[in-house]
Amino acid sequence: MRIVLANPRGFCAGVDRAIEIVERALRMFGSPIYVRHEVVHNRHVVDGLRAQGAVFVEELEQVPDGGTVVFSAHGVSTAVEREAVRRGLQVFDATCPLVTKVHMEVARFARDAREVILIGHAGHPEVEGTIGRFDSSFGGSITLLQSLEDVATLQVRDPQRLAFVTQTTLSVDDTATIVAALRERFPSLQAPRREDICYATQNRQDAVKKLLAECDLLIVVGSRSSSNSNRLRELAERTGVSGYLVDGPEELDREWLTGKTAVGVTAGASAPEVLVQQVVERLRSWGGQLPTELKGNEETVVFGLPRTLRAGETV
DSSP: OEEEEOSSOSOOHHHHHHHHHHHHHHHHHOSOEEEESOSSSOHHHHHHHHHHTEEEESSGGGSOTTOEEEEOTTOOOHHHHHHHHHTTOEEEEOOOHHHHHHHHHHHHHHHTTOEEEEESOTTOHHHHHHHTTOOGGGSOEEEEEOSHHHHHHOOOSOGGGEEEEEOTTSOHHHHHHHHHHHHHHOTTOBOOSSOOSOHHHHHHHHHHHHHHTTOSEEEEESOTTOHHHHHHHHHHHHTTOEEEEESSGGGOOGGGGTTOSEEEEEEOTTSOHHHHHHHHHHHHHTTOOOOEEOOOOOOOOOOOOOGGGOTTOOO
16 A cells, blocks of 8 residues: 655644744743643644643633733734733734734724625634624624625625635635635625735645545544644545544554555644654554655745744844
């Protein structure tokens, strides 16, 4: 059985930055460092940071006065930021800069008193944070749209004052279909200045599409709470290839390999490479060949750290 690795896969620049922020804060200020929500959606990463002294909480009320808190890569609402300031908490913001870009677009549309459509998944922390960035005092509004079916029933006040933004980790193909349907209904729909779906989501989906052309089984390394990891698994379903999402090698099932000649392996943007290699080793122990890796888009994006965490860096 062939083993073929997608490229690129695994950590993106935003995830690298978020993990580094928590680790540096722990080294510089000691434990406990509180983290609001999972800093990235991966069980292995969260457990590793917890072992170093990070304390994960869902709300700021769980952080004691005078505590140090890290906002997760998914971003937070304006209300959460203000509450942290009011309580005098020391804050390190690990929001992915590409999520921050969406926040800035939402704020701009709000100042223009536009009606904004946010394409995304209800309950996802990125969506909740983005909705919480919209200031309705200017007269506009924001509405969550989750599916193509929602487009037909969408009611708006003024089609001439309509704009949209998206969650950064959506299916590229699904989002394009939804936007096309919106444009058909509302020709004056205003788009973001630049694409909201992040480069890493796009690249990993493109890499899996290439992988599926060569494989009859897809293994995606990633946690079930990870939006971008789930979108990779769904690509397999759409092409009729068996696809599974696993947190690590312990979740593999040897029966999945029955009758398969080539297994593709990839990882969501919040899954570490060490888990990919462990999955590969398990597959090899079951008869897989040495893995080959497809060529893909080279990623050179790097996001800087907050100034107060840069001690010891060289320029």
